[in-house]
Amino acid sequence: MSVSIAYLGPPGTYSEAATLAYVRFFKRKTDTEPLLCAYPSIAQTLQSVAQGQAHLAVVPVENSIEGSVTITLDMLWQLDTLQIQQALVLPIRHALLSRASSLEAIQTVYSHPQALAQCQGWLEKFLPSAQLVPANSTTEGLQYLDQDDRLGVITSQRAAQLYNLPILASAINDYPDNYTRFWVLGKQLSLGGTHTSLAFSTPANVPGALVKPLQVFASRAINLSRIESRPTKRSLGEYLFFIDFEADSSQESVKSALSELASHTEILKIFGSYGVLAIDSSTVLEA
Amino acid sequence: MSVSIAYLGPPGTYSEAATLAYVRFFKRKTDTEPLLCAYPSIAQTLQSVAQGQAHLAVVPVENSIEGSVTITLDMLWQLDTLQIQQALVLPIRHALLSRASSLEAIQTVYSHPQALAQCQGWLEKFLPSAQLVPANSTTEGLQYLDQDDRLGVITSQRAAQLYNLPILASAINDYPDNYTRFWVLGKQLSLGGTHTSLAFSTPANVPGALVKPLQVFASRAINLSRIESRPTKRSLGEYLFFIDFEADSSQESVKSALSELASHTEILKIFGSYGVLAIDSSTVLEA
Numbered sequence: 050m051s052v053s054i055a056y057l058g059p060p061g062t063y064s065e066a067a068t069l070a071y072v073r074f075f076k077r078k079t080d081t082e083p084l085l086c087a088y089p090s091i092a093q094t095l096q097s098v099a100q101g102q103a104h105l106a107v108v109p110v111e112n113s114i115e116g117s118v119t120i121t122l123d124m125l126w127q128l129d130t131l132q133i134q135q136a137l138v139l140p141i142r143h144a145l146l147s148r149a150s151s152l153e154a155i156q157t158v159y160s161h162p163q164a165l166a167q168c169q170g171w172l173e174k175f176l177p178s179a180q181l182v183p184a185n186s187t188t189e190g191l192q193y194l195d196q197d198d199r200l201g202v203i204t205s206q207r208a209a210q211l212y213n214l215p216i217l218a219s220a221i222n223d224y225p226d227n228y229t230r231f232w233v234l235g236k237q238l239s240l241g242g243t244h245t246s247l248a249f250s251t252p253a254n255v256p257g258a259l260v261k262p263l264q265v266f267a268s269r270a271i272n273l274s275r276i277e278s279r280p281t282k283r284s285l286g287e288y289l290f291f292i293d294f295e296a297d298s299s300q301e302s303v304k305s306a307l308s309e310l311a312s313h314t315e316i317l318k319i320f321g322s323y324g325v326l327a328i329d330s331s332t333v334l335e336a
Numbered sequence: 337m338s339v340s341i342a343y344l345g346p347p348g349t350y351s352e353a354a355t356l357a358y359v360r361f362f363k364r365k366t367d368t369e370p371l372l373c374a375y376p377s378i379a380q381t382l383q384s385v386a387q388g389q390a391h392l393a394v395v396p397v398e399n400s401i402e403g404s405v406t407i408t409l410d411m412l413w414q415l416d417t418l419q420i421q422q423a424l425v426l427p428i429r430h431a432l433l434s435r436a437s438s439l440e441a442i443q444t445v446y447s448h449p450q451a452l453a454q455c456q457g458w459l460e461k462f463l464p465s466a467q468l469v470p471a472n473s474t475t476e477g478l479q480y481l482d483q484d485d486r487l488g489v490i491t492s493q494r495a496a497q498l499y500n501l502p503i504l505a506s507a508i509n510d511y512p513d514n515y516t517r518f519w520v521l522g523k524q525l526s527l528g529g530t531h532t533s534l535a536f537s538t539p540a541n542v543p544g545a546l547v548k549p550l551q552v553f554a555s556r557a558i559n560l561s562r563i564e565s566r567p568t569k570r571s572l573g574e575y576l577f578f579i580d581f582e583a584d585s586s587q588e589s590v591k592s593a594l595s596e597l598a599s600h601t602e603i604l605k606i607f608g609s610y611g612v613l614a615i616d617s618s619t620v621l622e623a
Contacts, residue, residue: 092456113572116406116565120453138572162449162470166407169379183449183470228572257554259563260547267544274573276546278403278563285400285425285515286561 051084054233055094055103058087061188061208067139067231068107070328074135089185091120098234099128105235106131112141113228115163117277121232122291125320126248126279132321133246135233139328142227143168144219146209147201148194152217155179159190160203168203170223176201188212232323239321244274245298246321247307248291249314250281259290261313266294269302298322338371341520342381342390345374348475348495354426354518355394357615361422376472378407385521386415392522393418399428400515402450404564408519409578412607413535413566419608420533422520426615429514430455431506433496434488435481439504442466446477447490455490457510463488475499519610526608531561532585533608534594535578536601537568546577548600553581556589585609 054072057064068085075083086103088094097103109118125131143164149155152175158165162183165172172181179201184190190202191212201217209216251258266273275293296303298319311317341359344351355372362370373390375381384390396405412418430451436442439462445452449470452459459468466488471477477489478499488504496503538545553560562580583590585606598604 111567111572113567114569116567119403181472183472185468185470224569226569226571230572257550257557257560259560260550260554263544263547263550267547270544273544273546275575276563276565278565280398280400280403282401282511282513284513285398285517288562 051082052105053084053086053103054105054107055086055088055097056107057091057094057109057186058089059186059188060087061191061205061211062186063139063141063205063229064107064109064231066205066207067109067137067229067328070139071107071135071137071233071326074326091118092124095121095124095128095131095234098236099130105134105233107137107231107233109229110232111230111275112163112167113226114167114224119279122248122277122279125234126289126318129318130236131234132237132239133232133323134235134237134239134321135323136244136325137231137233137328138325139229139231140227141167141222141229142206142220143203143222144206144209145201145203145217145221146191146194146214147217148198148215149201149217150198152176154199155201155217156199157182158201158203159184159193161185161187164203167222167224167227171221175218239323241297241299241322242324243297244293244295244323244325245303245319246291246293247317247319248289249310249317250289251313252315253287262290262310265306265309265313269306271296271302271306338369339366339392340371340373340390341392341394342373342375342384343394344378344381344396344473345376346473346475347374348478348492348498349473350426350428350492350516351394351396351518353492353494354396354424354516354615357426358394358422358424358520358613361613378405379411382408382411382415382418382521385523386417392421392520394424394518394520396516397519398517398562399450399454400513401454401509401511406566409535409564409566412521413576413605416605417523418521419524419526420519420610421522421524421526421608422610423531423612424518424520424615425612426516426518427514428454428509428516429493429507430490430509431493431496432488432490432504432508433478433481433501434504435485435502436488436504437485439463441486442488442504443486444469445488445490446471446480448472448474451490454509454511454514458508462505526610528584528586528609529611530584531580531582531610531612532590532606533578533580534604534606535576536597536604537576538600539602540574549577549597552593552596552600556593558583558589558593
């Protein structure tokens with residue numbers, strides 16, 4: 050039976066680009082061809098694995114400009130059965146696709162709210178009077194382009210290639226250092242690697258409740274690569290903390306850190322250790 | 337000259353409800369009538385104060401379910417001139433407005449993505465096949481209701497009252513403990529109060545870079561009510577940290593904490609000390 054991989058579709062999204070890069074990596078490693086299934090939301094992508102419909106899920110976790118993809122963190126905490134198998138880092142280069150002959154003709158721009166936000170400066174400069182319409186994905190608006198040449202869609206160059214649509218402007222993101230990190234999640238135990246992720250809640254309203262957990266890592270010179278808080282959804286002011294650090298959970302120092310951490314936290318969930326695959330932007334277009 | 341207050345409009349949004357509650361508080365305190373101006377985005381609301389078009393701005397900071405309003409934090413860091421004058425905590429009760437005779441007739445639901453997310457469970461249970469359309473505000477979709485009785489809009493009960501539209505279902509948010517916190521921002525120095533907010537960057541890639549800043553507060557038994565990380569937008573993995581704590585910056589222990597904090601951080605910005613006004617949900621409808 051082939052391995053099935055769920056991802057946030059449809060084809061042409063950045064999630065698909067990350068998934069295709071992972072598929073090439075997976076095939077080199079396992080010499081088997083996985084099956085891809087697109088899902089319409091991050092929640093459904095993750096549930097498909099939790100419920101046994103797919104083996105692996107590829108979902109975005111964090112963008113270098115916009116920050117965390119909070120639904121991914123919230124679902125990971127709630128589902129409680131998924132482990133991180135691999136991280137993927139994808140360079141993001143937005144393009145404006147349109148049938149318009151020039152920028153002046155554009156009256157409306159569709160895209161995912163994160164993509165609109167990432168091109169905010171460019172839009173204010175070149176399309177100050179265009180109406181910005183949020184969509185469920187960076188590809189949703191593409192279906193309207195053929196009917197109306199006053200529309201534009203902010204999406205990937207790969208979508209232009211895939212749907213044979215003209216690029217009116219490219220590399221329009223305000224910050225050139227724009228990357229999105231994805232996680233490949235599955236029910237099997239993680240394989241180990243350079244990074245480990247976990248999350249915990251702390252006893253409420255105790256001064257310094259977060260200091261002790263962080264000290265556990267600092268005292269062992271374990272570098273935290275990320276810390277993110279999320280509401281517990283119980284009451285305003287109560288948080289969960291998501292932490293990534295640069296070490297494998299099989300190392301002795303990490304084992305002792307994790308057992309000490311358990312004594313300073315209320316609920317502690319460890320999402321596994323994994324490697325990070327940096328995706329070359331040139332291979333995205335070949336996909 | 338009257339004081340002008342900018343807020344995220346249009347009328348009927350939760351931001352307007354918070355602003356109207358603040359106006360009542362402001363009038364009791366100053367015995368003057370402020371002028372209200374609605375702006376179409378959080379960025380424009382804050383810029384209006386930074387550029388001197390308005391005296392104060394009311395913007396959402398955090399929701400107890402969805403977490404931070406990241407554009408507010410990013411703009412506050414960038415603009416560098418705004419101080420927090422007051423915090424407001426508003427209870428959120430979503431309703432479904434529609435001209436449909438029953439839920440079965442609803443095919444499409446419009447709302448702001450945060451409101452759609454906050455009613456996700458209810459929507460899956462009662463409107464599993466409805467198409468969910470993200471909008472720029474909780475009121476944007478209301479203009480279509482009179483033309484099409486297959487549409488619904490998730491918004492406040494106040495919007496139903498204001499625009500004379502029927503409520504098809506009320507209190508549809510998945511978590512009853514749903515609150516949004518707002519900040520009132522201005523260029524003048526903060527007035528002081530029970531809470532203080534600040535943000536800082538840390539030297540990159542130093543293990544424990546966040547431990548020392550947090551220890552500064554823990555060692556003085558100052559309770560942090562919130563910590564949030566945001567990307568610096570320079571490169572993936574570099575963060576700013578936003579902290580709220582429960583003390584006034586004129587207290588001696590806080591003064592010494594802040595001067596010690598400056599030595600453990602790269603850039604430190606203090607947004608002021610302020611009081612928190614809890615808004616009663618019953619007064620929102622009277623507004």
